[in-house]
Amino acid sequence: MSSFDELSDVERIERFERLARKVLATYGLEEAELRYLGQSSNVMFRVQTDEGRWALRICDPGRDHQILRRELLWLVALCRDTDIVVPEPVIMRSGDLFRSVSMPGLPGFRACMLFRWVKGQFEEEPTVGQLEAMGVLAAKLHKHAETFCFPDELEPVRVSPETVGDNIPAALLRTHYAQHDAQSILDTIPLIQQTMLSLGPGPDVCGVIHGDLHHRNVPFHEGVARAIDFECVQWNLYAYDIATTFSYFSGRSDFEALKTAYVAGYSAIRPLPCSFDEHIPPLDMLRSFALIALILRTPRLRTDEWASGVLESAVRKANRLLEAR
Incomplete structure (x- = not known):
């Protein structure tokens, strides 16, 4: 087991927050309010300022970048061509849709991307x-x-x-x-x-x-x-x-x-x-x-x-x- 896996939940979240701040600087959002949403195959944060709300995704190391590009390109096309509300990818200052980022204390390079927040309520028993x-x-x-x-x-x-x-x-x-x-x-x-x-x-x-x-x-x-x-x-x-x-x-x-x-x-x-x-x-x-x-x-x-x-x-x-x- 790696030393990272041995950390407490609080310590791991703190490290992910530092990585999130590093990523948000590429969007000009380094001062935004961050809220940890959880981890499954990704780590997710809600990002909020007076101007808006976004979702930041930090992928696990080793994610296939071709698969990520397909996802992001279709989302861009859906936002451009339809009235369907989906998470719209936000373009970085560099012009990229995502970037692989590393940081001391976190294993591997992790693809990170930002989406516009989708408003709505989930229903466990839809009508x-x-x-x-x-x-x-x-x-x-x-x-x-x-x-x-x-x-x-x-x-x-x-x-x-x-x-x-x-x-x-x-x-x-x-x-x-x-x-x-x-x-x-x-x-x-x-x-x-x-x-x-x-x-x-x-x-x-x-x-x-x-x-x-x-x-x-x-x-x-x-x-x-x-x-x-x-x-x-x-x-x-x-x-x-x-x-x-x-x-x-x-x-x-x-x-x-x-x-x-x-x-x-x-x-x-x-x-x-x-x-x-x-x-x-x-x-x-x-x-x-x-x-x-x-x-x-x-x-x-x-x-x-x-x-x-x-x-x-x-x-x-x-x-x-x-x-x-």
């Missing part, structure tokens, strides 16, 4: 009306994605039927799951592939997506759904975003009403890119693969309560999918 607003939001994102292209050098790897399951080697899966549970998860791969093949690769069904578009990343302001946390930007089926949204609502008694409202909101902007009942369950399982891979490759997450719930629910989802085939 039917809010699901309709989430449908509108997703459809607007997907409509923009129909014509959006990254520069050739930033073109992302496309999630395709051939890549399903590549992120979780069977041997790694079996280090956590009982043999029969691991096999159930692996047995869903052909069903996911079949779903993806049936939807096809056209721009009406595939493109750049948010990748993590659930209600905890969607603040509501005056009845309008907004989106934050674009770190999982990827090229995938638009229906994957829809599956992500509904992966949190399967146990709700008003699920059908939520679905109807969401579809109505989405369809007001563009046609639904899938058959909800046929295609969403397999794509929900595809999302489970991504989450399982993240958890099993991140030792500190394996004992987390959220992670344990994800790993357990993946088995239930796999069994339901296999029973319904």
